Amino acid sequence: MAYEMYQEQILDHYKHPRNRGEMPDADLQARDYNPLCGDDLTIYLKTDEKGTITDVKFTGQGCAISQSSASMLTMMLKGKNISEAKGIDPDRIVKMLGIPLSAVRLKCALLSLQVLKKALFSKELSQAETMKE
Amino acid sequence: MERTKPSLDVAKIKKDFPIMERKIHGKPLCYLDSAATSQKPRQVIEAVSEFYSNYNANVHRAIYELGEDATRGYEGAREKIAHFINARSSSEIVFTRGTTESINIVAYGWGIKGKLGKGDEIVSTVMEHHSNHIPWFFVQDYKGVKLSWIDIDDEGYLKMEDLDRLVTERTKMVAVTQCSNVLGTINPIKEIAKKAHEVNALCLVDAAQSVPHFPVDVQNLDCDLLAFSGHKMLGPTGIGVLYGKEKVLEEMEPMLGGGEMIREVHLGRATWNDVPWKFEGGTPDPAGAVGLGAAIDYLSSLGMQNVRKHEIELNAYGLEMLGKIKGIRILGPMDPKKRGGLIAFTIPEAHPHDIAAILDAEGIAIRSGHNCAQPLMERCGIPATARASFYVYNSPEDIDRLIKGLKKVQEVFA
Numbered sequence: 001m002a003y004e005m006y007q008e009q010i011l012d013h014y015k016h017p018r019n020r021g022e023m024p025d026a027d028l029q030a031r032d033y034n035p036l037c038g039d040d041l042t043i044y045l046k047t048d049e050k051g052t053i054t055d056v057k058f059t060g061q062g063c064a065i066s067q068s069s070a071s072m073l074t075m076m077l078k079g080k081n082i083s084e085a086k087g088i089d090p091d092r093i094v095k096m097l098g099i100p101l102s103a104v105r106l107k108c109a110l111l112s113l114q115v116l117k118k119a120l121f122s123k124e125l126s127q128a129e130t131m132k133e
Numbered sequence: 134m135e136r137t138k139p140s141l142d143v144a145k146i147k148k149d150f151p152i153m154e155r156k157i158h159g160k161p162l163c164y165l166d167s168a169a170t171s172q173k174p175r176q177v178i179e180a181v182s183e184f185y186s187n188y189n190a191n192v193h194r195a196i197y198e199l200g201e202d203a204t205r206g207y208e209g210a211r212e213k214i215a216h217f218i219n220a221r222s223s224s225e226i227v228f229t230r231g232t233t234e235s236i237n238i239v240a241y242g243w244g245i246k247g248k249l250g251k252g253d254e255i256v257s258t259v260m261e262h263h264s265n266h267i268p269w270f271f272v273q274d275y276k277g278v279k280l281s282w283i284d285i286d287d288e289g290y291l292k293m294e295d296l297d298r299l300v301t302e303r304t305k306m307v308a309v310t311q312c313s314n315v316l317g318t319i320n321p322i323k324e325i326a327k328k329a330h331e332v333n334a335l336c337l338v339d340a341a342q343s344v345p346h347f348p349v350d351v352q353n354l355d356c357d358l359l360a361f362s363g364h365k366m367l368g369p370t371g372i373g374v375l376y377g378k379e380k381v382l383e384e385m386e387p388m389l390g391g392g393e394m395i396r397e398v399h400l401g402r403a404t405w406n407d408v409p410w411k412f413e414g415g416t417p418d419p420a421g422a423v424g425l426g427a428a429i430d431y432l433s434s435l436g437m438q439n440v441r442k443h444e445i446e447l448n449a450y451g452l453e454m455l456g457k458i459k460g461i462r463i464l465g466p467m468d469p470k471k472r473g474g475l476i477a478f479t480i481p482e483a484h485p486h487d488i489a490a491i492l493d494a495e496g497i498a499i500r501s502g503h504n505c506a507q508p509l510m511e512r513c514g515i516p517a518t519a520r521a522s523f524y525v526y527n528s529p530e531d532i533d534r535l536i537k538g539l540k541k542v543q544e545v546f547a
């Protein structure tokens with residue numbers, strides 16, 4: 001299975017990650033960690049008043065699967081509405097990667113989605129908090 | 134490298150391990166993860182199976198022949214273990230589920246239930262496995278004691294000046310690993326225990342990576358407590374040992390309450406059994422104990438000195454061959470005699486997880502990740518490592534396969 005996992009597309013995104021870098025003025029951001037591998041990922045999002053994602057960046061380190069998954073996901077996000085982004089499910093990520101994944105590696109693959117959801121959810125939290133005030 | 138007469142007859146030993154006949158992705162298994170858990174020889178598998186086939190009964194409780202046989206097997210294994218680590222008597226040997234449980238028993242029975250209070254301190258090291266960190270965090274949180282950690286130098290040795298600085302009159306326990314599961318560093322336990330005793334502190338040793346791999350003599354080390362796991366030394370999973378000096382064990386409170394650990398029970402109050410049974414509440418694992426006894430017989434027949442020599446040979450060859458890989462970072466001491474039989478490393482091209490995945494396709498099993506030592510990873514400034522570890526069934530050919538496999542990794546990630 002291993003060699004099928006490391007397809008050209010995956011290796012390309014791993015070696016030449018798209019949208020890699022920090023975003024000091026991000027509207028939304030979240031970080032998470034996969035304790036099994038030590039994969040560490042932060043996703044930053046910029047949104048406009050209509051809730052459209054105008055820019056995405058990520059930082060972190062980890063295995064080829066977690067990092068290429070993050071790179072590919074950020075490409076997918078640009079121009080999407082927040083509510084659309086919220087609807088991305090694990091299947092979508094698995095299809096996006098297009099490689100066979102063991103249960104263990106699935107965790108690596110889905111870290112990016114987990115972090116994205118955390119970032120999107122953080123907005124709801126902060127909005128709820130401001131509404132209370 | 135010139136190879137002199139090897140210390141162990143690996144080809145013969147390998148025949149004792151049924152799992153070595155397995156093919157992984159069509160290739161013969163090259164098992165380099167014994168530091169996580171060792172494989173089991175037929176002799177151990179048969180001893181466990183024999184227990185269930187011929188003398189299974191509950192120990193200590195059954196007044197019939199089967200029960201007596203089971204008890205004899207269980208207590209006989211305790212004797213073997215006592216002899217193996219040169220304990221004064223088998224009453225210093227507590228059966229547990231493994232190293233983790235052993236250390237937790239001490240953290241609870243000596244720490245949380247003991248006389249500790251604010252102002253007391255526990256000294257450990259930055260190279261500990263999580264199982265020798267977290268139980269002390271419990272004590273810290275419960276008792277308000279202060280924890281401190283001996284640092285390592287650039288080669289991965291403990292900074293002994295930290296030992297002198299941190300161990301003071303306030304120190305009540307020095308808890309340290311005898312051999313790091315990441316750096317491989319073998320620590321000077323005798324010296325550390327002596328230092329602890331100078332201030333009337335206890336010394337607990339995590340021996341998970343030492344007792345399986347080289348001769349350990351608890352009287353010579355003069356440690357007060359020592360923990361190890363059966364599954365890392367050819368024995369079954371689910372059985373391990375807490376060694377303790379009798380006086381130290383007697384002063385500790387039991388962690389598990391229930392059958393076996395009591396002397397007298399009335400409604401609302403009870404008195405405890407003698408050591409070591411005081412710590413063995415509930416039906417224990419006699420099959421596991423018998424299996425561990427068989428593992429000890431097996432290791433003793435090879436001779437622990439020979440096991441150690443064999444691993445030094447593999448260390449020397451492994452360090453030499455891995456050292457040739459461009460950009461590799463090898464953790465821990467570069468002297469093969471100063472480390473246990475394991476080598477953790479990183480290479481610039483690929484993450485340890487990806488290394489392990491590609492090696493797996495070649496039939497090679499190594500560990501990848503933080504090795505249950507996150508504070509040490511943090512200290513070394515790396516998120517994860519790949520780790521190859523050696524045991525009695527490994528040969529230089531396994532290292533050759535590892536090197537070839539790593540070349541494949543480099544090709545894929547080139």
Ligand SMILES: Cc1ncc(COP(=O)(O)O)c(C=O)c1O
Pocket residue numbers: 168169230231232233234262264265310312313314339341342362505
């Ligand atoms: C140094 C060290 N200590 C403790 C442990 C924990 O052993 P166990 O999981 O058998 O309790 C290990 C094994 O992973 C280890 O390598």
